[in-house]
Amino acid sequence: MGSWPKCKRLTFGYTFRVDQSLALLILQAGRSRLMTLNTVDLIIIGVYFAYVLGIGYYLKRFAKSGEDFFLAGREMTAWIAGLSFLAANLGSLELMGWAGNAYRYGILATHWYWVGAIPAMLFLGIVMMPFYYISKTHSVPGYLQLRYGEPARALGAVSFGFMTVLMSGINMYAMAKVMHVVLGWNMDLSIWVSSITVVIYVALGGLLSAIFNEVLQFMLIWLGALLIPVLGLIEAGGWNGLVQKISVRMHADYTHLWGPMGTFDNPMGIHWTGIVLGLGWVISFGYWTTDFLVVQRVLSARDLRSAKLAPIIGSAFKMAVPFIVILPGLLGLALLPADLHLTTAEIADATGGHSYDEVLPLMMVRYFGPGLLGLGITALIAGFMSGMAGNVSAFATVWTYDIYRAFIKKSAPDNHYVSMGRWCTIIGVMASIGTAYLVRYFGSIMDYVQALFSFFIAPLFGTVLLGMLWKRGTRHGGFWGLLAGTASSIAMFVWVKLDPSAVGYVALSHKAMDQAQNMYRALWSWLICVGVTVVVSLLTRPTPEKELEGLVYGLTSVPSEGHLPLYKRSIFWAVVVAVVFIVLQWIFW
Amino acid sequence: MSEHKHFISIWLFIGSLLLVYGLLILGSGIYELSHPLRKTLAELHAPIWWGGLLIVLGVGYILIFRPRREK
Numbered sequence: 001m002g003s004w005p006k007c008k009r010l011t012f013g014y015t016f017r018v019d020q021s022l023a024l025l026i027l028q029a030g031r032s033r034l035m036t037l038n039t040v041d042l043i044i045i046g047v048y049f050a051y052v053l054g055i056g057y058y059l060k061r062f063a064k065s066g067e068d069f070f071l072a073g074r075e076m077t078a079w080i081a082g083l084s085f086l087a088a089n090l091g092s093l094e095l096m097g098w099a100g101n102a103y104r105y106g107i108l109a110t111h112w113y114w115v116g117a118i119p120a121m122l123f124l125g126i127v128m129m130p131f132y133y134i135s136k137t138h139s140v141p142g143y144l145q146l147r148y149g150e151p152a153r154a155l156g157a158v159s160f161g162f163m164t165v166l167m168s169g170i171n172m173y174a175m176a177k178v179m180h181v182v183l184g185w186n187m188d189l190s191i192w193v194s195s196i197t198v199v200i201y202v203a204l205g206g207l208l209s210a211i212f213n214e215v216l217q218f219m220l221i222w223l224g225a226l227l228i229p230v231l232g233l234i235e236a237g238g239w240n241g242l243v244q245k246i247s248v249r250m251h252a253d254y255t256h257l258w259g260p261m262g263t264f265d266n267p268m269g270i271h272w273t274g275i276v277l278g279l280g281w282v283i284s285f286g287y288w289t290t291d292f293l294v295v296q297r298v299l300s301a302r303d304l305r306s307a308k309l310a311p312i313i314g315s316a317f318k319m320a321v322p323f324i325v326i327l328p329g330l331l332g333l334a335l336l337p338a339d340l341h342l343t344t345a346e347i348a349d350a351t352g353g354h355s356y357d358e359v360l361p362l363m364m365v366r367y368f369g370p371g372l373l374g375l376g377i378t379a380l381i382a383g384f385m386s387g388m389a390g391n392v393s394a395f396a397t398v399w400t401y402d403i404y405r406a407f408i409k410k411s412a413p414d415n416h417y418v419s420m421g422r423w424c425t426i427i428g429v430m431a432s433i434g435t436a437y438l439v440r441y442f443g444s445i446m447d448y449v450q451a452l453f454s455f456f457i458a459p460l461f462g463t464v465l466l467g468m469l470w471k472r473g474t475r476h477g478g479f480w481g482l483l484a485g486t487a488s489s490i491a492m493f494v495w496v497k498l499d500p501s502a503v504g505y506v507a508l509s510h511k512a513m514d515q516a517q518n519m520y521r522a523l524w525s526w527l528i529c530v531g532v533t534v535v536v537s538l539l540t541r542p543t544p545e546k547e548l549e550g551l552v553y554g555l556t557s558v559p560s561e562g563h564l565p566l567y568k569r570s571i572f573w574a575v576v577v578a579v580v581f582i583v584l585q586w587i588f589w
Numbered sequence: 590m591s592e593h594k595h596f597i598s599i600w601l602f603i604g605s606l607l608l609v610y611g612l613l614i615l616g617s618g619i620y621e622l623s624h625p626l627r628k629t630l631a632e633l634h635a636p637i638w639w640g641g642l643l644i645v646l647g648v649g650y651i652l653i654f655r656p657r658r659e660k
Contacts, residue, residue, distance in 0.1 A: 369626045371617030
């Protein structure tokens with residue numbers, strides 16, 4: 001056992017719950033680790049750490065100006081920006097959490113990768129990226145400042161900073177937990193070793209180093225995880241064999257995407273309207289188009305065409321991610337011993353069993369011996385670190401440019417801000433370590449992240465979208481709309497926690513589980529944000545059009561790609577991805 | 590990657606790492622031939638062909654993205 005504090009745990013009923021400490025500790029002590037690493041596995045992990053640190057050290061010489069440190073010099077190709085855009089999202093939450101969700105909810109979890117990502121990524125590339133890129137903003141809060149003024153920027157920057165630190169803490173927690181459960185490693189040691197590594201390479205090379213390492217980590221994640229579905233499908237007898245085995249075990253529809261969603265009677269307890277409007281529209285578009293963690297990678301592109309192509313390239317790979325994340329969860333449901341029934345983390349802790357989030361390591365243990373096991377664990381560590389580095393580099397940029405330079409020290413030499421960015425990287429990680437110790441609220445890790453998204457990202461999407469597409473939106477409208485959307489989302493969350501029967505109002509059904517609640521809460525907060533923005537804008541003086549040039553549709557000159565051959569146009573590849581996306585929905589309907 | 594003329598390509602880093610990993614995993618797979626493991630589908634000898642794949646990828650990346658003297 002590590003020294004992780006488990007005796008006291010906060011619950012969202014706003015009470016402290018003291019677990020049956022002694023009995024629990026005895027049970028947990030009896031819970032053996034899933035695997036033991038061989039010398040060759042440790043060498044593989046050690047080589048990985050040496051590489052990421054070496055890359056950071058090598059790139060330090062190229063991160064001298066603010067543009068270098070915070071935006072990687074705006075020199076990335078579409079491929080690098082696109083892979084980094086996706087890798088920053090492929091944190092531990094993706095690998096562990098969604099494999100666990102696939103085991104728990106079945107193929108419905110795939111919605112978070114397809115309808116919950118692809119349309120939004122294409123929309124970012126084709127519609128929104130020109131405004132971000134042409135405005136030359138360095139961040140999403142920076143765009144808010146250009147479009148709506150300082151109050152909106154301050155609100156956006158503070159909420160983003162808060163969310164980012166929490167997200168980074170979640171990443172650390174997830175990493176430490178898997179290292180403890182899978183390998184028996186001390187959780188505190190895992191947190192500190194991985195955090196210090198990330199601090200070193202991000203503080204040295206800034207976004208450039210983060211992006212380089214994210215591309216490396218992207219490759220490792222794929223090569224380390226890809227073998228599980230390959231071997232799993234062989235064992236299950238192909239897709240048809242997998243479907244048959246699951247239907248025999250579960251007596252419910254776990255293998256159709258849309259079929260079971262006409263009612264709330266499905267493993268997730270969500271109606272298709274929640275998926276389409278809550279996830280597919282608000283949550284997804286909010287995350288992929290306004291979360292600076294991912295948008296920052298695209299802003300590093302070397303020209304507008306690369307910036308438009310980057311999210312489209314990312315979307316093509318995103319469509320394939322369920323193969324290494326969702327499929328292992330389904331395979332676990334079909335192939336793991338029936339008596340190894342996975343549960344929520346709290347029940348697993350109390351009973352000494354395994355939680356949903358452990359399905360991926362369990363599948364590794366099933367197939368992998370020395371060497372492959374090291375590669376698989378390295379893939380998980382790479383996922384943790386890419387997510388953490390993404391959060392930290394985005395936090396450093398927003399803090400330095402949108403809070404420190406905007407409100408604390410307005411004029412200083414460029415190298416002063418680079419230095420602040422480096423210090424902020426360290427401080428951000430320290431704050432994240434603190435939050436990692438608080439993250440034990442939800443049964444499934446991903447549920448917590450979705451709650452955060454509905455607090456901050458959903459309303460932000462309404463504000464940015466209106467800012468880009470509606471020139472009548474005013475500064476007051478933008479600020480008050482964003483504030484009202486965020487406050488209403490938090491209020492709905494608290495309401496349901498204080499009075500669980502409120503779920504029937506917020507999520508339209510008493511059967512709605514956490515994910516479904518998040519979807520509907522996001523939808524309402526987005527609508528409130530848009531409504532307040534429109535009403536306040538119409539009641540206040542319009543912003544002069546001259547001040548909106550380069551920021552809003554109709555007042556921005558976007559260079560045409562008409563002179564390029566078809567295969568080089570971003571819209572062509574967006575259509576290709578969209579067609580594949582539709583075909584996949586049809587196949588797994 | 591060659592976004593900046595002074596950068597060593599990221600793909601070269603990746604290629605060399607995959608080559609090292611491929612050799613280690615292939616070596617483990619060869620060792621397992623004489624010391625079989627009790628793993629599901631162990632008879633497929635996944636480490637051998639997966640290690641081989643990593644080596645091929647690694648060598649490919651190194652050859653394509655190796656530093657070249659500027660003319």
